[in-house]
Amino acid sequence: MKNKIAVIYKSKYGSSKRYAGWIALRLDADLYEINDIRGKDLETYNTIIYGGGIYVGKINGIKFINKNYERIKDKKLIVFTVGLDSKEDNFNKLIENNFNKEQLENIKVFNFKGAFDYSKLNLIDKFLMKGLKSSIDRKSIRDLTDDDKIVLEGFEKEIDLCDKKSIISLVENI
Template sequence: MGDKIAVIYKSKYGTTKRYAGWIALKLGADLYELSDIRTKDLDKYNTVIYGGPLYVGKIKGVDFIIKNYEKLLNKNLIVFTVGMESYSEECRNKIIKNNFEGERIDKIDLYHFKGAFSYKELGIIHKAMMKFMKKNLEAKGIRDLTEDDKNLLKGFESSVDLSDKKYINNLIDHVYSINK
């Protein structure tokens, strides 16, 4: 592949970093943690892939994409998110609304991968947010819980890791298709 590719990620608990590593390895791309890349570094890439975890619908570190949006407009821009929610059209629309309103979303290819959750590993702010979410889930009643809800509740007792290398296949195929 003649295209120069950068995979940039922001990760709090490690799952996004794992996905970014798998993607970079598969594509022979340069891999950067968000704090290690500068705007001027973007010039040498034709394809930029950004990955971040979802927290309350917001992509961690997405400000980098927004801030550099004009510079990225003439590049292949792919964003992947990592979270516990299953990907659906509703999920996609929420991600776009919460993160890219006003931006030309037609220039951004968006992917979502299943993540991991362990309440015990969370920082104090995330623990507080998750306690609130747990309370809401428990109020639903067992019949109304989705598979995503059940996985989240499991994460309060023990680690739940739904990450899988197979989730990156569509993104990889897409990159190959745009770089033929």
């Protein structure tokens, strides 16, 4: 039986949508925006890939996977996140905060770099990013991480770190 794959995403500013599209094309999978699929539809798939951006320590739309977990826990489950933070410790905390112990054993998670353009953010996200910028501005120049520099640059111009090649490890996992 052919491995039937669903790629589902929730995208706020477009990066998760791009990754989901690249993955679906590469795997000849069905592609869904999260609002276009119901939990019961997941039963027809052998593999479910979900992707969402990282916002304030949460994976955008992950409640969909958590809500439907009992229905899909025996399938191959993959989640990809999209954000600017590349610190492994932060990523590990994100995973622990978004999944319970059983889910952590059954779900393979990948992290991809996204894009940032302060001018395109909604009012709430601008407020949150201003807070982050304020904390970065308090650091000395030599203490700035590469991630800090990217965030600061995003206040001046659009930063796009999306990389089609980064999906290779996820695709090979299928």
